[in-house]
Amino acid sequence: MRSLQLIKTTRGATWALRQVKILRELGVDVHVVLPDDDGLAPAYRAAGAHVHVLETDIARLKMPSTFLRARRAFRDLVAAVEPDVIHSHFVGTTLFMRAAMGRDGPVRIFQVPGPLHLENPVTRAVDIVSANARDRWIASCRFTKDVYLKAGIDIRRVGLSYYGLDLDRFRVSHPVDLRAQHQLSPETKIIGMVAYVYAPKRILGQTRGLKGHEDLIDAVALLIQQGRDLAVAFVGGPWNGAETYAAKLKEYAQRQLGNRAIFLGNRSDVANLYAGFNVAVHPSHSENLGGAVESLCLAVPTVATDVGGFPDIVIPGQTGWLASPRSPIDLARAIAHALDDPAFAKELAIQGASLVRHLLDVTRNAQEIASYYETFTRKGTA
Numbered sequence: 001m002r003s004l005q006l007i008k009t010t011r012g013a014t015w016a017l018r019q020v021k022i023l024r025e026l027g028v029d030v031h032v033v034l035p036d037d038d039g040l041a042p043a044y045r046a047a048g049a050h051v052h053v054l055e056t057d058i059a060r061l062k063m064p065s066t067f068l069r070a071r072r073a074f075r076d077l078v079a080a081v082e083p084d085v086i087h088s089h090f091v092g093t094t095l096f097m098r099a100a101m102g103r104d105g106p107v108r109i110f111q112v113p114g115p116l117h118l119e120n121p122v123t124r125a126v127d128i129v130s131a132n133a134r135d136r137w138i139a140s141c142r143f144t145k146d147v148y149l150k151a152g153i154d155i156r157r158v159g160l161s162y163y164g165l166d167l168d169r170f171r172v173s174h175p176v177d178l179r180a181q182h183q184l185s186p187e188t189k190i191i192g193m194v195a196y197v198y199a200p201k202r203i204l205g206q207t208r209g210l211k212g213h214e215d216l217i218d219a220v221a222l223l224i225q226q227g228r229d230l231a232v233a234f235v236g237g238p239w240n241g242a243e244t245y246a247a248k249l250k251e252y253a254q255r256q257l258g259n260r261a262i263f264l265g266n267r268s269d270v271a272n273l274y275a276g277f278n279v280a281v282h283p284s285h286s287e288n289l290g291g292a293v294e295s296l297c298l299a300v301p302t303v304a305t306d307v308g309g310f311p312d313i314v315i316p317g318q319t320g321w322l323a324s325p326r327s328p329i330d331l332a333r334a335i336a337h338a339l340d341d342p343a344f345a346k347e348l349a350i351q352g353a354s355l356v357r358h359l360l361d362v363t364r365n366a367q368e369i370a371s372y373y374e375t376f377t378r379k380g381t382a
Contacts, residue, residue: 001373002029004083005049006093008057010039015113015163016089017043022164022366024048028373031081033074035060052077057092058099071100078105085109085373091117091127098130107377111138111369113163114288115308118147128153136376138369141288141309159372162289162312164362170297175275182262184231189339191220192277192300194235194270194291195284199245208326209242212283212305213249218328219283219335221256228339230260235273237266274298279338279345282310285325289313293360296320296352301345303334313359319352 003023007016017040020030024047031050034041035057044051054073061067078086078101086101086108088094094110101108110127117123128151138159139145148158178190193216200206208214213234220232234253238246253261267273271294274280280295282304289309295302296313302320304310314320321334338345358364 001027001085001370001377002081002083003031003373004078004081004086005030005032006056006086006088006090006097007032007034008090008093010034010036010041013089013113014040014166017047018164018166018362019366019369020044020049021047022363023370026366026370028370031083033077050081052081056096057090058096059092061096067099070096074100075104084377087111087369087373089113091123095126095130098132098135101134103132103134105134107136108134109136109138109372109376111161112140112144114286115141115144115147116286118144119286124151136372138372141312143308143311144288157376159368159375161365161368161372162360164365165293165297165356165360166362167297167357170271170294172271172275172298174269174272176269176272178231178233178262178273178276182231182259185229188229188231189278190276191216191230191232191335192235192274192280192295193232193282194274194280194294195282196236196239197242197246197249198239199242208285209245209249210285212285212325214252215283215326215328215331216281217253217256217261219281219331220260222328222332223336224257224260226336228336231262232257232260233262233264233273233277235264235267235270270294271298274300278342279303279335281331281335282314283323283325283331284308284310289360292320293356296349296356299346299349299353301338301342301349302352303331303338305331313352313356315352315355317348319348319355 023030032044033052033054033056035055037053061070088097088110136157137148138161140163145160195211198210277300280300280302282291287308292304292314304314305325306322307325316322323334324330
């Protein structure tokens with residue numbers, strides 16, 4: 001089996017690299033198309049993949065002449081490699097793949113990394129309408145799979161497999177004592193949120209960030225007003241030019257919470273920080289599995305919003321608590337439940353760790369992908 005994978009970046013998407021490593025171990029002949037030869041490109045080679053450098057993100061091919069050159073080069077590459085399947089990991093590379101190949105070439109798979117584009121009616125329609133009989137999808141959460149099925153896609157053309165974890169990352173070596181570092185009482189409960197700061201997209205009518213930072217600030221303010229001794233720690237800096245928004249976010253937090261809001265920026269010791277949280281909160285407005293994977297993997301009591309893939313792993317009464325998105329009141333309720341019974345919260349978190357380590361085992365997930373390669377390329381598949 002020969003796979004041609006389209007990956008739009010060499011500076012992230014390490015989940016794709018982990019998958020490629022295991023696919024190679026399983027005997028799949030993997031070719032990857034990257035936009036440059038920097039960043040993770042040497043790691044793909046070290047994993048045994050053949051690396052080809054070509055821009056395949058349609059968002060970066062805006063000039064007709066640039067797109068046509070890339071299209072020609074891509075078709076030549078497909079002809080030379082002769083893959084059994086073309087496997088894309090991003091919306092932009094998927095749209096390019098479809099536009100470049102039309103009805104030609106092998107079966108094409110879009111492994112959908114998250115549901116964000118499916119939550120907008122325009123981008124959802126573009127995904128579905130641009131596909132033809134050669135296209136298949138592998139969702140990475142149940143919500144995403146359900147969207148395609150509800151759109152009328154044949155169930156035989158839609159799979160489900162979670163992107164695998166590097167479990168070695170989720171080990172605590174030296175827990176960080178935020179209470180001591182920030183002159184807080186030993187009795188103060190620490191609420192933690194780990195996420196980059198994404199600015200609102202005003203063109204889409206957003207007034208708050210995608211990750212829900214403001215919602216958590218408001219929820220903690222409500223709990224403090226109820227007499228609880230709390231502080232909230234935010235881990236993660238601004239993403240992709242969001243510095244101005246991040247500064248305004250800090251100002252808002254200071255107005256609402258004073259010194260009970262702790263901004264730690266980007267950190268390399270995230271697992272050690274998680275160890276100091278009483279409750280980890282993931283208040284995103286849109287998400288796949290997101291940071292809930294990390295907190296559950298480390299058996300930290302977890303609250304998340306009821307969006308996207310969160311309900312796959314944050315299961316009320318079993319592994320954590322869910323709250324309505326964009327609702328500080330409901331978020332405060334869920335956090336209060338987690339705080340009020342720490343023994344039960346820890347029990348759920350331990351069960352969550354077991355679930356996540358099973359569902360997101362990278363070897364298991366790569367085996368599923370290899371199986372989908374066989375299923376989707378079999379003659380007679382819808």
